[in-house]
Amino acid sequence: EAGVTQSPTHLIKTRGQQATLRCSPISGHTSVYWYQQALGLGLQFLLWYDEGEERNRGNFPPRFSGRQFPNYSSELNVNALELEDSALYLCASSLIEPERNTEAFFGQGTRLTVV
Amino acid sequence: AQSVTQLGSHVSVSEGALVLLRCNYSSSVPPYLFWYVQYPNQGLQLLLKYTSAATLVKGINGFEAEFKKSETSFHLTKPSAHMSDAAEYFCAVKGGSYIPTFGRGTSLIVHP
Numbered sequence: 001e002a003g004v005t006q007s008p009t010h011l012i013k014t015r016g017q018q019a020t021l022r023c024s025p026i027s028g029h030t031s032v033y034w035y036q037q038a039l040g041l042g043l044q045f046l047l048w049y050d051e052g053e054e055r056n057r058g059n060f061p062p063r064f065s066g067r068q069f070p071n072y073s074s075e076l077n078v079n080a081l082e083l084e085d086s087a088l089y090l091c092a093s094s095l096i097e098p099e100r101n102t103e104a105f106f107g108q109g110t111r112l113t114v115v
Numbered sequence: 116a117q118s119v120t121q122l123g124s125h126v127s128v129s130e131g132a133l134v135l136l137r138c139n140y141s142s143s144v145p146p147y148l149f150w151y152v153q154y155p156n157q158g159l160q161l162l163l164k165y166t167s168a169a170t171l172v173k174g175i176n177g178f179e180a181e182f183k184k185s186e187t188s189f190h191l192t193k194p195s196a197h198m199s200d201a202a203e204y205f206c207a208v209k210g211g212s213y214i215p216t217f218g219r220g221t222s223l224i225v226h227p
Contacts, residue, residue: 004158033214040124042219043159043205056214090158092215100209101147101166106158 004107025093038087117210121218134193142210
């Protein structure tokens with residue numbers, strides 16, 4: 001069974017440009033999470049999508065946005081890129097159970113570099 | 116609200132020595148707890164999870180963790196470190212939320 005896949009693996013953009021990152025969840029998973037992993041800061045929660053809807057977002061500016069498609073794949077858009085947006089962006093997928101005890105499965109990440 | 120604190124951004128051990136990575140959590144409801152490992156330039160892989168079935172949880176690669184409610188801790192241990200264990204380790208909590216909250220991570224360094 002295929003795991004979570006992210007594309008592209010690496011992305012280099014110029015300050016002020018827009019970046020689009022893509023994620024395909026594990027088959028059967030309806031939830032997708034996006035995290036930003038900047039050096040030394042651990043994983044910072046960006047966005048959560050479930051069943052095509054944005055369910056929650058972290059403490060990031062509105063230029064970070066995304067969507068989830070009917071097949072549950074997702075994309076993350078970052079507008080007006082700034083140098084500090086350079087980071088590893090991780091996508092994870094999960095089943096949603098009432099008990100909340102299911103783990104998230106992560107992709108390999110997209111390394112975004114803003115120059 | 117939920118949060119995780121990982122004590123020590125770096126832990127250094129000799130090959131064959133005990134590994135102890137610390138994690139303390141805060142949660143307003145009984146939590147679910149997870150440990151993940153991240154190798155360089157890769158995503159996170161689940162090591163083990165606590166889901167209230169047993170307080171001592173065994174995971175992959177010889178790791179285990181013990182849930183201690185009185186201490187709000189979920190420390191990760193391995194009796195004997197291998198060179199291949201060198202990686203970044205993350206503790207995560209799900210309290211009253213479907214969103215996992217992660218600690219800042221601990222880098223495990225293993226010396227020959």
